Amino acid sequence: MRAAARCYEANPYFMARYAERGEAFSRSDGGYMVTLTSHPLAYVIQQIKWLGVLLASRGMPRWLLESHLDLLYDELSATIPKRRVKYRKLLKAAEVLREARHDWISQPDFETLAAAFAANSGNGLANAGEMLVSAVCDEFCGIAKAVPSLVTWLGDPGRFPAQWCTSVEDTLTCARAVAARNGYNHAKIEVSIGAA
Structure with a gap:
């Protein structure tokens, strides 16, 4: 409890x-x-x-x-x-x-992305940045509904101001770019190991 x-x-x-x-x-x-x-x-x-x-x-x-x-x-x-x-x-x-x-976003990158969201969004809800970045990691782990099910509420322009909603989208874009880059690096490592 x-x-x-x-x-x-x-x-x-x-x-x-x-x-x-x-x-x-x-x-x-x-x-x-x-x-x-x-x-x-x-x-x-x-x-x-x-x-x-x-x-x-x-x-x-x-x-x-x-x-x-x-x-x-x-x-x-x-x-x-x-x-x-x-x-x-x-x-x-x-x-x-x-x-x-x-596997997709290192802890330092995770913290940087979450802090950037807090700074840029107006910081209206504690740990919202962490949740957004985590949802992207979940998405890259194969949970298709991870981002939409969170952003339906957390990025709702009827609930949050424009600055917040813009920061939600910016954070998702940046987190996805970091995860995609790391996924690319993992793929390169696997290919080079397989080739050896």
Whole structure:
């Protein structure tokens, strides 16, 4: 419950878009993730990947799930330290999501793009830049609805001023360019390894 509350408070997007319903889903998702720790790590990762695709397709980029998993581990380990090893499976699942994100956009580039959005948009919603860049990473990982499901709300000109909406589009363009460049570099590496 505390992990869900911390995640919800750190990301005002949840309340702004989903209201109390979103908080209830955060708690139930957190409860579900705790039950996973009784299973082997491979199963935990499989289920977290499935949940990540589901949430990203509904407007919640996987970076949010990654953050929730980190907070969940912190809270569970502080409350029941003797089960810390069991709860490390949550950290491993968060790491898998993080590595998938870093395959397309490195952490320094991720932070730079998110900060540029905050500076250029008027910074009206904490972590909006992180969500946009994460949605692009999710898109490049094959989650087709990741960007549209987020931008339908986060880039809505009826909800946000023109400066914000322009910054949304600019951030998506820049993030896609970075991810495409990294994808090209990965392809070159694979080709050169294959040729060797």
